[in-house]
Amino acid sequence: MKAAGAAWVRGSSGSPSREDDAQADAEYLGLDIEALLGAKEETPEIWPWQMTAVEGFLAICTQWRTLAIKDRVVPLGLDYGAAQAGIQLAGLSIDPATWSDITTIEQGAMAEFRRTM
Template identity: 40%
Template sequence: MLEREDAGVWPENVDAVMAYLAVCTQWRIVARADGPMHAVGLDYAGVRDGLKLARIKPSPALWSDLQMIEIGARAAMNGES
């Protein structure tokens, strides 16, 4: 868990952020025809295994929060935000 009060994450989001940090290397990336790489989304099989190895049990709410982080990260990685 994040311990600093000023860590920049609201307390209700800490679990989702920590779950994302545990699996943030599990992206599916593809090459586009016009050259740049494109982030498609998280590889859910890799995410499942990563969460299991990190001993994080995803509840439906945590999974939803993780997907919201994925949407924002994908947009940022693809230059859409």
């Protein structure tokens, strides 16, 4: 589930078109994309029983608490009050176990945010 959060931050959907665009751009610029990006990252595997948590996270993925520091915005974590409202407005029913999975996705996203800053 943390890998799903990290993939969300990277914008990875497993779509080959995005990778093809990056490869084409790198070739046009004469760059070695493998050297720039390092090892190819795998698309996270989402099991059917995890889909409710993924749908819940995607319903609230714009509800981040942030802090502006000089010329950048630092995400602090999800705003849980806004997240609760977003989940309700999306018509989702989230139990404590699913909420735990959503916060695990959040942890993966936060780790990827920190890695890329």
